[in-house]
Structures are given as C-alpha cells and as structure tokens.
Amino acid sequence: VLETEQRHGRWQLLFPARLKPPFALFEGSPQLSRVYQMRLRRIEEMAYGITVRPGVTTPHAELREALPIERVPFVLEWAGWQEPWHPQRLTAQTPTQVASTTVGSTALPAGVCHRVGEGETLWRIADGLAREQGGDTYTLVLALHAQNLASLGPRGQLRPGSELRCPGPQHLQRYQAMTAAQRQAAVIALPR
Numbered sequence: 362v363l364e365t366e367q368r369h370g371r372w373q374l375l376f377p378a379r380l381k382p383p384f385a386l387f388e389g390s391p392q393l394s395r396v397y398q399m400r401l402r403r404i405e406e407m408a409y410g411i412t413v414r415p416g417v418t419t420p421h422a423e424l425r426e427a428l429p430i431e432r433v434p435f436v437l438e439w440a441g442w443q444e445p446w447h448p449q450r451l452t453a454q455t456p457t458q459v460a461s462t463t464v465g466s467t468a469l470p471a472g473v474c475h476r477v478g479e480g481e482t483l484w485r486i487a488d489g490l491a492r493e494q495g496g497d498t499y500t501l502v503l504a505l506h507a508q509n510l511a512s513l514g515p516r517g518q519l520r521p522g523s524e525l526r527c528p529g530p531q532h533l534q535r536y537q538a539m540t541a542a543q544r545q546a547a548v549i550a551l552p553r
Contacts, residue, residue, distance in 0.1 A: 469524070470524070472526050472527060473524040473525065473526055473527070474490065474525060474526070474527040475489075475490070475524070475525045476522070476523075476524050476525075477519045477520065477521055477522065477523050477524070477525065478521060479521045480521075481519060481521075482519065483502055483505060483506060483517070483519060484498070484502055486505065486519075486525065487501035487502040487505055488501075490505075496533075497537070497544070499536075499541070499544035499545060499547075499548050500533065500536045500537050500544060501528070502548050502551075503532075503536040503544065503547055503548060503551075504528030504529075504532040504533050504535075504536055505525055505528055506551055507528065507532045507535075507536075508525075508526050508527070508528040508529060508532055509525050509526055512524075512525075512526075515552070516552050516553060517551055517552045517553060518553075
C-alpha cells in the first residue's frame, strides 16, 4: 500500500521501502527487518534485474536465507507486469534465442568467458559470471573492463558478437583488495 502526504501544497507519494522503520527494534542488536529487506531486494530486482547474493554482499545472510523465495509483486498495481529479465519468463517467450546463445556459449575458445549477445551490458554479463563463480559483481565489472580494454574501444562499449576474455588473477586481486565503496566509485567512473 502506497501512502501519500501533502507537502508544500502538493500531494507526494511516499516510497514503499520507507513506510516501516528499517530496524527491528527491541530485539537486542539493531538489524534490518525482514519486510524492509524484502522490499530492498525487490527494488534491486526491478531496477537492475539482479538478485543480491546473500553470502557476498550482506553481513545478515541468515536473515536473507529465511526470506521466502517466491516472487511477490512489489506494488500490487504491477502484479500483472512481467519483468523482461526474469529467466523463467525469458525462456517461455524466446526459446530460439536462448537455444542459440547456449549453443554459441559451448563453443567458446580457450581464455574466452563470454560471447556478447545483442543488447547485453557489461554489468549484466559480470552479474551472471559472479553468480556462477560466487564472486562480487563490481569486482568482475572492473576486471572484465581492464582485461578487455583494447577490444572495448575508447568509450568501453560492447559490440554484439565480440568475445570477452576472462580476467586474469592480477586484475581480480587488484579489485578485490579495494573496499566496496572504492569498487562502486570505480564502476561509476568507467567511461561510457
């Protein structure tokens, strides 16, 4: 349920993640409440098309594992809306595209970890690799960018059909040594 409030003579829509206090008070140490965490997770899924890995990014992994796995609509008015990035719906909509990418991905040469498809972004590719390898998405974005700098061009754009080489251990160690805030700032500073 969205709440509205009138400020400066205009009605404003309050963001649903802020409707309840973020911390579960009176339970000892302050931790993020489950309702708040579910809303934040849905915001990330809707905004970026990613699901946060519980063991990698948050210290409260035991709370995230206790959350239900089924997809609850973020806002009830959007319940019929289908996310284009949801994998189950993607396979149901375009089975030929999925089959062609899986066939192409099996025939990758040595040292190549991904063949760029139409409309793919570096973030989406790094997120998929991070899920497979159990790594951090920000680290893989930076490492993939550094490893494939010559083929990406001056603005760092991916070309459909091009191949991304796997990042070397020196790139991974360099970016894993950074703090999370430094990695986020470095990803934001990448040329676009």
